[in-house]
Amino acid sequence: MRFMDKLKRIQEAHNTLLCVGLDPELDFLPEGFERSHRGVLDFNRAVIDATSDLVCAYKLNFAFYEAMGADGFNLLQSTLELIPTGVVTIADAKRGDIPNTSRMYAKAIFEVLGFDSVTVNPYMGLDSMMPFFGYHEKGVWVLCRTSNSGGADIQLLEVDDTPLYQLVASMVTRDNYAADVGLVVGATAPDELEQVRRIAPKHPLLIPGIGAQGGDLVAAVGASRSGPVVINVSRSIIHGPVDGIRARAEKLWSEINALRAGYP
Ligand code: OMP
Numbered sequence: 001m002r003f004m005d006k007l008k009r010i011q012e013a014h015n016t017l018l019c020v021g022l023d024p025e026l027d028f029l030p031e032g033f034e035r036s037h038r039g040v041l042d043f044n045r046a047v048i049d050a051t052s053d054l055v056c057a058y059k060l061n062f063a064f065y066e067a068m069g070a071d072g073f074n075l076l077q078s079t080l081e082l083i084p085t086g087v088v089t090i091a092d093a094k095r096g097d098i099p100n101t102s103r104m105y106a107k108a109i110f111e112v113l114g115f116d117s118v119t120v121n122p123y124m125g126l127d128s129m130m131p132f133f134g135y136h137e138k139g140v141w142v143l144c145r146t147s148n149s150g151g152a153d154i155q156l157l158e159v160d161d162t163p164l165y166q167l168v169a170s171m172v173t174r175d176n177y178a179a180d181v182g183l184v185v186g187a188t189a190p191d192e193l194e195q196v197r198r199i200a201p202k203h204p205l206l207i208p209g210i211g212a213q214g215g216d217l218v219a220a221v222g223a224s225r226s227g228p229v230v231i232n233v234s235r236s237i238i239h240g241p242v243d244g245i246r247a248r249a250e251k252l253w254s255e256i257n258a259l260r261a262g263y264p
């Protein structure tokens with residue numbers, strides 16, 4: 001099944017745009033969880049059990065796993081095994097290198113770990129992304145306008161009067177690839193989100209930045225009117241008492257769906 005079909009199917013089945021970010025930190029594990037890789041796996045299990053019917057995807061940011069050393073790699077694998085079939089998995093690894101190296105990154109993430117999709121960094125150009133784009137049935141999320149304030153340092157620079165993030169959006173959405181290609185645009189940049197939608201009205205967007213980063217939920221949900229959207233929330237769901245995880249996720253699920261219900 002193509003990646004976009006899998007995403008569409010789960011978004012419809014769970015009536016949701018919500019993606020929970022599984023970004024576990026030992027220092028933020030709630031009471032009752034051992035501060036070890038075993039404790040992290042138990043915590044990820046608790047998050048998945050509490051939210052799997054509310055989400056379309058889980059995004060695992062590799063930094064949080066790599067910081068645990070060799071255990072972290074095993075944790076990526078054992079966490080993936082906990083995610084119910086049908087729910088989309090996103091490897092947030094922000095990869096990209098010379099083609100020969102990207103090929104190995106893509107192999108590790110798609111074939112060894114078996115993720116459905118990956119985030120990639122476009123800075124090294126189209127050929128650095130092509131090894132990821134070559135996979136049928138996989139998704140690739142290209143960083144376009146990131147949610148951090150420093151994203152403006154480079155992404156808003158103009159080349160022949162066009163900001164770089166818009167050139168990235170045009171570049172990667174111009175052609176069809178074996179994989180389904182989407183863009184990452186932070187909810188903290190609502191104006192640019194609108195511009196990206198103008199350039200790529202039908203392409204999938206991965207939108208982080210809601211909650212802890214103060215992003216604009218109305219703008220994020222608004223982007224779903226023309227094409228698919230996945231809204232990622234990490235800290236403001238997974239941090240805090242473990243028995244509040246479901247309530248925090250449900251609140252966002254409801255807010256997102258209330259906004260969607262308001263559209264004609
Ligand atoms: P919270 O701010 O805790 O919801 O986490 C946001 C998650 O999305 C982290 O895993 C970030 O690394 C990731 N992210 C951004 O915050 N901003 C971006 O522009 C891109 C990403 C990403 O690629 O997912």
